[in-house]
Amino acid sequence: MSCLKCQTLPSIPKSEGNVIISCAVSELADKIKDYLSLKEFHYQIEDSETLSVNIEEFFSFLEALCTFHNFTRVEREGISLLFLEKGVSLSPSTLKLMKTLQQYRDLMGATELSTLIEKGALTAHFQPIVNMKNNTIYGYESLARGVSDDGNLIYPDTLFRWGREGNMLFYLDRACRETSLKTAAVKNISSKVFINFIPTAIYDPQHCLQSTVKWAKQLDFDPKNIIFEVIESDYVSDLDHLKKILDFYKSQGFMVALDDVGSGYSSLNMIAKLLPDIVKIDRDIIDHIDINIVNQSIFRAIVQIAKENNIIVLAEGIERAEEANFCAQEGADLAQGYYYGKPSAEPIRKI
16 A cells, blocks of 8 residues: 555646746845846736746746845745646635745755656666675675766765755655666676665655565565665664664565764664664774774774674775775774775676
8 A cells, every 4th residue: 555655756837827926025026026127037016025927937937046146045935936827817725835935946856856766767886895804795885876868977965955855855765775776686786785775764664665675576686685774874863763664674684784883972872772784884984094093993992892793894985905904904894985996887896
């Protein structure tokens, strides 16, 4: 059984019509008038704070208005718009659909993201994760990429900014998980695959994660070769909810990893509470760890706790041989970073 949240993607109409613009104060209305005159839009003044503009294409109009440099965020929140398609009359019920310019700005990113998801224009790149004992490939971290109409890549910082601004993290997170599995299958990856997920985007693991489990089974993945990796763990206030998600993954035979360990004050408590299969020590701890005594102490403390609880230790962000040597000597089982290989569309098969 599915829910409305799982099926509904946001969109902004692209048709011709009229835009009613209502401003919190007349000074904002004056700025809007200056903008419309500059861009040679035809408009009517309804009153000192309200304008009506005839437009050919709402999305383009909105995109130009949102990026107009004279508007601050506070001003965007004080400007409300209502789009009326041809033949739609203004009524109390339609007025309820009015959004602020800031809300429309957020929705624009969500619309771009929605289009990518609907078109299947997400892919994954893979970064190798190395077994430090024998210098062989243990697995890969799958990293999401969007593909624009002109073939250029859209990187995660943009994708997830759109997701946050448009309240679409749920859709993006689900699409990235499924894309990671499908792309790994296409690339014939038979080793471990680390797949990121955002715990705050999952409200009910049994329901929200059912499509991920379905694809893993349908693509004949051995569950123990799929490792679901928590990102943004420092921002999770409800550890019981996170534990519920990790326990669900474990119940399906998957492994789980905790990312960015060492970057927040609660990291050690989270290890004890969540007992992941793998901990990834934050890249800020690894950076020049061969000469940073404080970071060495943090590293050793994490390794000790992990070893006492049969948890695998992965050193993340290794870029220098000296860092790799220190981590190997001090108990890291796995390593990841540019020193071994960058994320790529074609997985590196040998180090």
